Amino acid sequence: MALEIRQQLKLSQQLVMTPQLQQAIKLLQLSRMELLDVVRAELEENPVLEEAQDGGAEEQVELGEIAEEIEAQGPAESPGDEMHEVAGDREGFGDIDWHTYLESYSLGGTTADNSEDDEDRPSYENLLTRKPSLQDHLLWQLKLSVLEGRDREVAEEIIGNLDDDGYLQATIEELAAQTECSPVRVERVLRTIQEFDPPGVATRSLQECLLRQVEQLGMQGTLVEVMLKNHVEDLENRRYPQIARALQVPLDEVLAAAKMISGLDPRPGSQYSQDEIHYIIPDIFVYKIGDEYVVMLNDEGLPNLRINSFYRSALSGAVTVDAKAGEYIQDKVRGALWLIKSIHQRQRTIYKVTKSIVKFQRDFFDRGVEHLKPLVLRDVAEDIEMHESTVSRVTTNKYVQTPQGLFELKYFFNSGISTTEGDSIASESVKSKIRDIIAAENPRKPHSDQKIVELLHRQGIDIARRTVTKYREMLNLGSSTQRRRLF
Numbered sequence: 001m002a003l004e005i006r007q008q009l010k011l012s013q014q015l016v017m018t019p020q021l022q023q024a025i026k027l028l029q030l031s032r033m034e035l036l037d038v039v040r041a042e043l044e045e046n047p048v049l050e051e052a053q054d055g056g057a058e059e060q061v062e063l064g065e066i067a068e069e070i071e072a073q074g075p076a077e078s079p080g081d082e083m084h085e086v087a088g089d090r091e092g093f094g095d096i097d098w099h100t101y102l103e104s105y106s107l108g109g110t111t112a113d114n115s116e117d118d119e120d121r122p123s124y125e126n127l128l129t130r131k132p133s134l135q136d137h138l139l140w141q142l143k144l145s146v147l148e149g150r151d152r153e154v155a156e157e158i159i160g161n162l163d164d165d166g167y168l169q170a171t172i173e174e175l176a177a178q179t180e181c182s183p184v185r186v187e188r189v190l191r192t193i194q195e196f197d198p199p200g201v202a203t204r205s206l207q208e209c210l211l212r213q214v215e216q217l218g219m220q221g222t223l224v225e226v227m228l229k230n231h232v233e234d235l236e237n238r239r240y241p242q243i244a245r246a247l248q249v250p251l252d253e254v255l256a257a258a259k260m261i262s263g264l265d266p267r268p269g270s271q272y273s274q275d276e277i278h279y280i281i282p283d284i285f286v287y288k289i290g291d292e293y294v295v296m297l298n299d300e301g302l303p304n305l306r307i308n309s310f311y312r313s314a315l316s317g318a319v320t321v322d323a324k325a326g327e328y329i330q331d332k333v334r335g336a337l338w339l340i341k342s343i344h345q346r347q348r349t350i351y352k353v354t355k356s357i358v359k360f361q362r363d364f365f366d367r368g369v370e371h372l373k374p375l376v377l378r379d380v381a382e383d384i385e386m387h388e389s390t391v392s393r394v395t396t397n398k399y400v401q402t403p404q405g406l407f408e409l410k411y412f413f414n415s416g417i418s419t420t421e422g423d424s425i426a427s428e429s430v431k432s433k434i435r436d437i438i439a440a441e442n443p444r445k446p447h448s449d450q451k452i453v454e455l456l457h458r459q460g461i462d463i464a465r466r467t468v469t470k471y472r473e474m475l476n477l478g479s480s481t482q483r484r485r486l487f
Contacts, residue, residue, distance in 0.1 A: 024342040028349065028390070031397035032283055032301075035343075039303055042339055048311040048329060049336040051303040134166060134201070134272040135159055141196045147189065154179045154189040158202060166201040166269025167209070200268040207232050213264045223249065223257045235261065238484060282401040284354050286365065293358050293365055297347055298401075305340050307333060346394075349386070353394045356383045357412050364412070368404060370433065372426040374416030417467075420460045430461060431471050438477055443485035 027035065043049055132140075138159045147155050157179050161170040172190070176183045193202040199216045200209040207228060214225050227235060231243045240258060244251045285296045311329050314321050321329065360379060363371035377388045377395075384391075395409035416424030437455055441447050447455070449468045456463055477483070 023338065024345065025393065027339075027342045027346050029393035029396050032281055032399075034397075035346075036301065036303075039305070039339075039343075042336075043303070043305075046332050046336055048308050048332045049305060049339070050308045052306045131274065132272065133274055134162060134164070134269040137272055138162075138193070138196055138201065142193075145192065145196075147192060150179075150181060151185070151189050151192075154181055154186055155193055158186075158190055158193050162202060162269065164269055164273055165267040166198065166203075168202050168204050198265070198268040198271065200265060206266055209266065209268065210261065210264050213268075223247070223253060224260050227254070227257055228261065238481065280399050280406060282399045282406060284350055284398070284400050286354065286358060286400055286402045288365070288403050293362075295351060295354050295358060297351055299347075302343075305336070305343070307336055349390065349394050350398060352384045352386075353380060353391055353409065354400055356380045357400075357409065359383070361412050365402060365404060370429050372412070372414070372429045374424050374426050375413050376415075377413060380413075418462050420457070420462055425461060427471070430456070430463065431475055433459065433461070434468065434471055435475055435477070438472075438483070441483075443483065446480040446483040448480045 027038065030038065043051060139156070142152065142155050142159070145155075154175070157175055158168065158170075161168060161175070163169050168190070170178075172183045172186050175181075175186045175190075179186065190202060194200075194212050195216070196202070199213045203209040203212055210228050211225065214220070214222075214228065219225060226247065227243060231246065234240075234243050234246075235258065238258075240254050241251060244254045247254070281301065282298055284298055287294045287296065311333060314326070314329055315333060357375075357380065358365060360375050360383075361373060363373065377391045381388045381391045395413065398409045400407055400409055411428065414427045417427060417430055419425055433456060434452060437447065437452055449465050449472065452468050452472075453463060453465050456468070472479075
């Protein structure tokens, strides 16, 4: 076969993802906090975009001609206005109580809609507090200890190698190499650190952690210490009769010792955790007014964006700019317009999807999770005449506040399980029933997964045992052996 070069025409269709379309899709799937970060970044980078502080009505923007003038929300600035310096006197300057000025000063500044009195604001010091970490707490005790010189350096190295739970993550040999001390000296300093608060800190295993706590409680030589030293595996698996036979003690004493051990802290450093609590702000609200449900978008905290009046005047010709500056302004205005339109489109899509969910899940909003119906993305997509991928992006990391509580929009989409009557029930409803069954069981004789299947069948739910096991594990509920409580 001969090789040759030739030209050929081919007609085809393909979807091109423009940068504007990519931005719109990205904004659609962002969470509320991520959207705020994007808007703040755009406000910093785009000089033509600004946040309207007057609380006026939203501007309706279109992506037509970039030079088209946007409806003004405020009076246009006049570049020819002269600025005059205002001279003030110092009368009353000495009457200010500067000692209390910082306490009544608001870090957020003064705004027109802030009617809070100075006396009601928190003090300046209260806004700058930080929860002490485990390392801070131990270093504070180290300063009060008898350790000095090289021993203190070794102690600081030990404290620096503790994890968030208070366990030592380095070996004695590694610490000795880092501090250039003998392993015997490191071991001696480590023993001193283990006497610090909280009890059990700076240990290398769970067994050592619990033993140190038992030692600080003055329970050396007791049945508790013996069980921790020699029968940890049996304790983990709740094999109390085997422990009683091995130690030749009554089962009641073993149960009492196990109860004491269960009261010890396996994570002594967790009380000093620096993990911050992240509060969820709902994107949309569902209120019940009379017999109807009303859907309202949560626009609080979202900035009201608009185009700066000076650049708007430059595009309309009211302000003379050179060609290069005009091209730059047009490019920035084009990006600002598309961002505003994308945010508006995002809000409208969330509203439509939530309205559709309320229509499909009316029984849930009226009577709770047990009446949640099976629902898939296609049902909502066909109802609002959008693609399934759009509905999937909208329901990701979006939350709705309802009369039944706060839920992610994804929560309302779940598979169905057949009932004995030929209908179907949502998987979340089945999980709720499994949780209720386990909560009402006898802790001394917990239900097996097969028993839960039988109880669900009596309620008209046809489900396999492996499905019950999967749902139980998703609910972070242990097996019947793990849930059994003998004391």
